[in-house]
Amino acid sequence: MPHSAPASSSTTRQPRTAWLGAGLTLLANSGADALTIDQLCAAVGRSKGSFYHHFADVGSYAEALLDHWQELHTAGLIRAVDQQSTAQERRMMLAKLALALDARVERAMRQWAARNALVKHRLGNIDQRRIAYLAGLIAELRDDGDHTDALDLARIEYATFVGMFYVFPDGQEEDMMRMLRRFIGLMTPEAIARLPA
Incomplete structure (x- = not known):
């Protein structure tokens, strides 16, 4: 019986809109200086790799x-x-x-x-x-x-x-x-x- 292909790691990544929503929240609460990759990753609860999956x-x-x-x-x-x-x-x-x-x-x-x-x-x-x-x-x-x-x-x-x-x-x-x-x-x-x- 053939094995199922492993789930793509992209399925564990947050959708692009989650990153953008987090950015608006950070911007509203803390200003543009908060729009760093580290703070965005913390807000979304994902890694930098997930960020770079969506944004260069x-x-x-x-x-x-x-x-x-x-x-x-x-x-x-x-x-x-x-x-x-x-x-x-x-x-x-x-x-x-x-x-x-x-x-x-x-x-x-x-x-x-x-x-x-x-x-x-x-x-x-x-x-x-x-x-x-x-x-x-x-x-x-x-x-x-x-x-x-x-x-x-x-x-x-x-x-x-x-x-x-x-x-x-x-x-x-x-x-x-x-x-x-x-x-x-x-x-x-x-x-x-x-x-x-």
């Missing part, structure tokens, strides 16, 4: 972590918002999902970007994507054809949103949502009257 080095890991963060905190949100039926629903769903993001990760990414050119470049691109998407929603709600005005409003609102993560680092989501809703009303009063409570 710390630089490639950083790229993958930025991709993972962009997917979770930007692309995934946009897909969820786009599932809503009306512009008003999309507008408020975006606010709700954005405020549910881990503020520690958002702050840590900006602190990391201040010291790392790659992260600064990627963060700049992500910020521009977020602002452009928000501007599209504002333009749709205002329905006045003034895309320059919508972009300016989106930039102001996005800066306010990012600032809230710093000014109110421990803010309750419901309080933040109330403030953001009030701000949206100031920015686009003709649209806020049509938004669901």
